[in-house]
Amino acid sequence: MTSNLRRAIAATAGLLVALGSLAGCQVDDKTSADPGSAGQDDAKTELSGSLVVACGAQEDWCQAMTKAFQDKTGVQTSFVRLSSGEAVSRLEAAKSQPEFDVWHGGPADGYGQAKEKGLLEAYVSPNAAAIDSQYKDPDGWWTGVYIGALGFCSNQEILDELGVAQPQTWDDLLDPKLSKQIMMAHPATSGTAYTALWTQTVLKGSEDAGLAYMKSFSANVLQFSKTGSAPGEAAARGEVAVGVIFTHDCVKYREEGADKLVVTFPADGSGYEIGGVALVAGSQNKAAAQAYIDWALTGEAQNIGPTVGSYQVLTAPDAVTDDRMAKLADVNLINYDFAAAAAAKSELLAKFEAEVASKPES
Amino acid sequence: MSAIAPPVGTARPPTTAPTAQTPATAPKPPKKVGHDLSTKVLIGLVIALLLLLIGYPLARVLWNAFTADGRQVLSHIFSSDTSNPKVVLRTLILGLTVGSLGTVIGFLIAYAQVRLHYRGKKIVHLLALMPIVSPPFAVATATITLFGRRGLISHGLFGLSISPYGLGGLTFVLALSFFPVAYMNFKGMLEHLDPALDEAAQSLGARKWHIFWTVTLPMLVPGIAGSFLLLFVEAIADLANPLAIGGDYTVLASRAYIAITGEYNLSQGAAYSVVLLFPALLVFLVQRYWVSRKSVVAVTGKPAGKPQLVRSGVGRTVLLIVLGVFVALIVLMYGTVIVGGFIQSLGINNTWTLDNYRFILQGIGSEAMWKTTAMALVATPVAGVLGMLIAWMVVRKLRGSAAGAMDFIGMLGLAVPGVVVGIGYMTAYNKAFVHDGWQFFPALTGGRAIIGGALGIVLVYIIRSMPSGQRSGVAALQQIDPAIDEASTSLGASGLTTFRLITLPLIRPAFLSGLSYSFARSMTTLSPIIFITTPKTKIMTSQIFAEVDAGRFGHAFAYCTILIIIVMAVIGLINLVVRDRSPMANVGLGS
The missing domain is CATH 3.40.190.10 (Periplasmic binding protein-like II)
Structure with a gap:
C-alpha cells in the first residue's frame, strides 16, 4: 500500500468535507434587482461592474466583440459561446437568477422562442431607429445586427x-x-x-x-x-x-x-436569417447591458465582424461593406x-x- | 514452473499458492461478513456522493421528461406513425455492432499481446491506447478526410467515391474509438489467467485450438460480457460521432440533442434520453444475472509463472496480419491529426504552416489548456478511488439487489448521454438551495456559482469518468478469490483496512488503468460541458468543437494534438507516481 493511494482516499474524503462545509452557511444578502436604470445618457457615464454575454456566433467573433466593448467602456465583459437551443435551455434553467445579461448573435427564431418563454426583456435602443424595420422586432424584444x-x-x-x-x-x-x-x-x-x-x-x-x-x-x-x-x-x-x-x-x-x-x-x-441582440430578463447589470446593445447596433461594433472572418451583411447603415459580403441589392430576398x-x-x-x-x- | 494444477474442487489453501477451478464449477459465493463501523460509514458516504453526483441531477431531468411534451414522446415511442421506433431500433443496432466489433478487436489485440511472440509489443500497446486520449471529432474528422467521397486514401489512392456517412462509418469510428476499453480488460484478464490450466490441458494432450476454445475462452466470459456491456453503452450514449459522421442515421442521443438545440424542447429531449436508459438497464441486468453465474475464480493473488508464448503457426500469422491492419489504421488516423495540425486545411489546401499552433497558443487557447488540465487533475484521483470503492462494495460488501443498484447507479454517469448529464447539472445546481434565509448548498454550476462554476465541471468530470474504473474494478475483483478478504477480516482487520491493504493492492492494475482512463476521459468530455461552461472556465473540447464548427480543421487538429500530448504526459506521470511494486501488476498503461 503506498501513501499515494491513502492520499487519494483522503482527497475523496476531503471533497466530501468541503462540500459539507459549504452547506449551512448564512446566505449573503442576494443582490436585489438593480435600481431601475436611468436614461441612456446617464447610463453611459456611470457604467461599471461586469457583463456576461451569451454569444451565438463564432468564437473569435464573440471574443473580438466583448473585448472591444470592454476596452471602450471599462465594463468587465466575458462570454460563453452557445448555440440558440443551448442558450434558450440555459436561460430557462436559471430564470430567477440569470447568469447572462445580454444575448448577442445567433438566429432570430431563437430569440422568438426565448421571448415566448419570458426569458427576454424588451428594450428599444435609440440606435435601433436607424435599422430597417424588416430586421428588428417592432417591440424591441430583439434587434438585428447582421443578415x-x-x-x-x-x-x-x-x-x-x-x-x-x-x-x-x-x-x-x-x-x-x-x-x-x-x-x-x-x-x-x-x-x-x-x-x-x-x-x-x-x-x-x-x-x-x-x-x-x-x-x-x-x-x-x-x-x-x-x-x-x-x-x-x-x-x-x-x-x-x-x-x-x-x-x-x-x-x-x-x-x-x-x-x-x-x-x-x-x-x-x-430566404435569410437575422442575427439578433437582446436584453436578458432580470439582468444584474441592466445599465451596462443596455449600453452593450446600443453599441452592438453601431457601425463601429459591427465592423468588427469582417475582421474575424464573419461576412454577414451588417444592419447598421454606417457599417462598412466588404466585397466578400453578399450584396442584398443583388439578391432576390423573399x-x-x-x-x-x-x-x-x-x-x-x-x-x-x-x-x-x-x-x-x- | 510447475505444470501441475491441483485437482478440481480441492479446498483452497489460504496462501497465494496457485489454485484454480474449472469453468464448470461456480465459485463459492463471497461470504458477507457483518459490516464494521468504518465500512458502514464508507458505504453511507459513497451513497451520498452518488446521489449528489448523478441521482439528483438525473431526477431533475426525469421530472422534465414527464411533463406534457415529454409524455407525448414517451407514449409515441413505439407508435409507427412517428420515426421514433426506427430511432430506437437504430440505436440498438449501433450498440450491438459497435459492442461486438469493438470486443472482438480488443480481444484479438490483447491475445496477441499476451500470448504471441513478436517484436514491437510496447509500441503496439501504446498505439492501441491512443483512441482513449482522442478528443471527440478527431477520429471522425480524420475518417472523413481519409475515407470520404473525396478522401485522401479512398479517392486519392483508389479513385473510390464511397460515403462514410451512416451506420457503416459510424460503426467504424466508434469501434475504433472505444475498443481500447475491451483491450485493457482482456489484457489484464489474460495476464492473470493461471498458465497452469493451459499447461495441464496441454500435458493431457489437448491441441492449442482446443485449449483456447475449452479452457481459455470460457474463463474470459466475464471479460467478454463486461467489455461488450461497456462498449454497447458507450456507443448508444455517444453524441459527438453521430453528429459528425452519422448522416441520416439518427440515434436516440442525437435525437435528444436535436430536440433541445433544434426544436427548443427540453422536455422532449429529456424524454428521448429516458428511453436511452432502458437498453442500458437491460444489458446491465443480462450481464449481472447471466454472466455473474458463469464467473470463474482463477486468481488467488498471483498467477503462477508466465504462459508459453506462441512463436509459430497459421493462427499466429493470421492474428499478426489482423493486428498489422489495426495498427496501420490507428497510425493513419492519428498521423492525420498530427500532420493536419501543421497544414493549412488538410485535403483542401495542403500548405505547410505553423499558423494553427500560433493561433491556439495565444489567448483563449492556452487558458483553456491549463484550466481543463487542472480541473481534470482534481477530478481524476476522486474518480479513481470512488470507482474502486464502488467496485469493492458491489462485489464484496453488498448483497443481491443492493449491490446491483449501486453498480447500476455508478454506471449511470456513463450510460446517460452527456447532454442529459449536462442538462441535469444545469437545472439542478445552478441555484443555491436556500430555505428560510439559510443556505444549505451553494450554486455549483453556471456563471454565478462558486469558483466560477469550476466545481460543477469537476463533478461532471468525476461522474463521467468514474464508471470505467468501477467496471474494471468489478471485473478484477470477480477474478480474485474472496478468501483473501475473508482471511484479512478474520484476522480482525476492519473493512476499510482490508480495502486499503488487501483489495486495492490486488486490483492495482485496474485502479491504475481507472486513474489513467479517468483523466483521459475528463479531458475529452464534451457534451455535458456545453451546458455548464462559464466565462471563467474555458474547456479545450468546446474550443475544438468551435473550431470544427468554423471549418478550421487545421486549428482543430492542432488542439487535438496538444490535448493528446497533455493526456499522454499526465498518464505517464500517474504511472510513475502510483508506481507498481507488486509482482502481478505490469498490466497498467505503463507496462
Missing part, C-alpha cells in the same frame, strides 16, 4: 467534372446530373435548413407545393446533415458539388483555404415572415419527416 442570405455553395472543380453549370435557381438543383451531389442540413436540426424549407413554401405558394419540391430535391441529396454549416464543409472537401447554406459560411470556408468554392444566389428568391414561419414549424417539420426525409436511406 445572412441563403444560397448555393458550389465546388467548381466538381461542377466541372460533372459538366454542370453553377446553379442559378432552385430548379437547377433538380438536374439528374447532380444526383447525390447536394447536401443540406435537416430542417428539424438546423435553422439554416428550415429557412430553406420555408423559402420553398413561400416560393411555390403553399406548404404542399413546397414539400413536393423538397421531395424531388431530396433525390439529389446525399444526406440531410445535422448542422447547418456541414454542407459547406462537405462542398469544400468535394464530398458534394453543392451545399445549400448561408453564403457567409461559404465565404468563410473559402477564406480558410477552400478556394474551389463559389457562391451563387437563387434568382427566383432566397418576403420572409418570421412569425408565420415559426408558427408553422412543428407541423411542417412533421410533414417533412413523414414525406421527405424519413425515406429509407441508401
Whole structure:
C-alpha cells in the first residue's frame, strides 16, 4: 500500500468535507434587482461592474466583440459561446437568477422562442431607429445586427467534372446530373435548413407545393446533415458539388483555404436569417447591458465582424461593406415572415419527416 | 514452473499458492461478513456522493421528461406513425455492432499481446491506447478526410467515391474509438489467467485450438460480457460521432440533442434520453444475472509463472496480419491529426504552416489548456478511488439487489448521454438551495456559482469518468478469490483496512488503468460541458468543437494534438507516481 493511494482516499474524503462545509452557511444578502436604470445618457457615464454575454456566433467573433466593448467602456465583459437551443435551455434553467445579461448573435427564431418563454426583456435602443424595420422586432424584444442570405455553395472543380453549370435557381438543383451531389442540413436540426424549407413554401405558394419540391430535391441529396454549416464543409472537401447554406459560411470556408468554392444566389428568391441582440430578463447589470446593445447596433461594433472572418451583411447603415459580403441589392430576398414561419414549424417539420426525409436511406 | 494444477474442487489453501477451478464449477459465493463501523460509514458516504453526483441531477431531468411534451414522446415511442421506433431500433443496432466489433478487436489485440511472440509489443500497446486520449471529432474528422467521397486514401489512392456517412462509418469510428476499453480488460484478464490450466490441458494432450476454445475462452466470459456491456453503452450514449459522421442515421442521443438545440424542447429531449436508459438497464441486468453465474475464480493473488508464448503457426500469422491492419489504421488516423495540425486545411489546401499552433497558443487557447488540465487533475484521483470503492462494495460488501443498484447507479454517469448529464447539472445546481434565509448548498454550476462554476465541471468530470474504473474494478475483483478478504477480516482487520491493504493492492492494475482512463476521459468530455461552461472556465473540447464548427480543421487538429500530448504526459506521470511494486501488476498503461 503506498501513501499515494491513502492520499487519494483522503482527497475523496476531503471533497466530501468541503462540500459539507459549504452547506449551512448564512446566505449573503442576494443582490436585489438593480435600481431601475436611468436614461441612456446617464447610463453611459456611470457604467461599471461586469457583463456576461451569451454569444451565438463564432468564437473569435464573440471574443473580438466583448473585448472591444470592454476596452471602450471599462465594463468587465466575458462570454460563453452557445448555440440558440443551448442558450434558450440555459436561460430557462436559471430564470430567477440569470447568469447572462445580454444575448448577442445567433438566429432570430431563437430569440422568438426565448421571448415566448419570458426569458427576454424588451428594450428599444435609440440606435435601433436607424435599422430597417424588416430586421428588428417592432417591440424591441430583439434587434438585428447582421443578415445572412441563403444560397448555393458550389465546388467548381466538381461542377466541372460533372459538366454542370453553377446553379442559378432552385430548379437547377433538380438536374439528374447532380444526383447525390447536394447536401443540406435537416430542417428539424438546423435553422439554416428550415429557412430553406420555408423559402420553398413561400416560393411555390403553399406548404404542399413546397414539400413536393423538397421531395424531388431530396433525390439529389446525399444526406440531410445535422448542422447547418456541414454542407459547406462537405462542398469544400468535394464530398458534394453543392451545399445549400448561408453564403457567409461559404465565404468563410473559402477564406480558410477552400478556394474551389463559389457562391451563387437563387434568382427566383432566397430566404435569410437575422442575427439578433437582446436584453436578458432580470439582468444584474441592466445599465451596462443596455449600453452593450446600443453599441452592438453601431457601425463601429459591427465592423468588427469582417475582421474575424464573419461576412454577414451588417444592419447598421454606417457599417462598412466588404466585397466578400453578399450584396442584398443583388439578391432576390423573399418576403420572409418570421412569425408565420415559426408558427408553422412543428407541423411542417412533421410533414417533412413523414414525406421527405424519413425515406429509407441508401 | 510447475505444470501441475491441483485437482478440481480441492479446498483452497489460504496462501497465494496457485489454485484454480474449472469453468464448470461456480465459485463459492463471497461470504458477507457483518459490516464494521468504518465500512458502514464508507458505504453511507459513497451513497451520498452518488446521489449528489448523478441521482439528483438525473431526477431533475426525469421530472422534465414527464411533463406534457415529454409524455407525448414517451407514449409515441413505439407508435409507427412517428420515426421514433426506427430511432430506437437504430440505436440498438449501433450498440450491438459497435459492442461486438469493438470486443472482438480488443480481444484479438490483447491475445496477441499476451500470448504471441513478436517484436514491437510496447509500441503496439501504446498505439492501441491512443483512441482513449482522442478528443471527440478527431477520429471522425480524420475518417472523413481519409475515407470520404473525396478522401485522401479512398479517392486519392483508389479513385473510390464511397460515403462514410451512416451506420457503416459510424460503426467504424466508434469501434475504433472505444475498443481500447475491451483491450485493457482482456489484457489484464489474460495476464492473470493461471498458465497452469493451459499447461495441464496441454500435458493431457489437448491441441492449442482446443485449449483456447475449452479452457481459455470460457474463463474470459466475464471479460467478454463486461467489455461488450461497456462498449454497447458507450456507443448508444455517444453524441459527438453521430453528429459528425452519422448522416441520416439518427440515434436516440442525437435525437435528444436535436430536440433541445433544434426544436427548443427540453422536455422532449429529456424524454428521448429516458428511453436511452432502458437498453442500458437491460444489458446491465443480462450481464449481472447471466454472466455473474458463469464467473470463474482463477486468481488467488498471483498467477503462477508466465504462459508459453506462441512463436509459430497459421493462427499466429493470421492474428499478426489482423493486428498489422489495426495498427496501420490507428497510425493513419492519428498521423492525420498530427500532420493536419501543421497544414493549412488538410485535403483542401495542403500548405505547410505553423499558423494553427500560433493561433491556439495565444489567448483563449492556452487558458483553456491549463484550466481543463487542472480541473481534470482534481477530478481524476476522486474518480479513481470512488470507482474502486464502488467496485469493492458491489462485489464484496453488498448483497443481491443492493449491490446491483449501486453498480447500476455508478454506471449511470456513463450510460446517460452527456447532454442529459449536462442538462441535469444545469437545472439542478445552478441555484443555491436556500430555505428560510439559510443556505444549505451553494450554486455549483453556471456563471454565478462558486469558483466560477469550476466545481460543477469537476463533478461532471468525476461522474463521467468514474464508471470505467468501477467496471474494471468489478471485473478484477470477480477474478480474485474472496478468501483473501475473508482471511484479512478474520484476522480482525476492519473493512476499510482490508480495502486499503488487501483489495486495492490486488486490483492495482485496474485502479491504475481507472486513474489513467479517468483523466483521459475528463479531458475529452464534451457534451455535458456545453451546458455548464462559464466565462471563467474555458474547456479545450468546446474550443475544438468551435473550431470544427468554423471549418478550421487545421486549428482543430492542432488542439487535438496538444490535448493528446497533455493526456499522454499526465498518464505517464500517474504511472510513475502510483508506481507498481507488486509482482502481478505490469498490466497498467505503463507496462
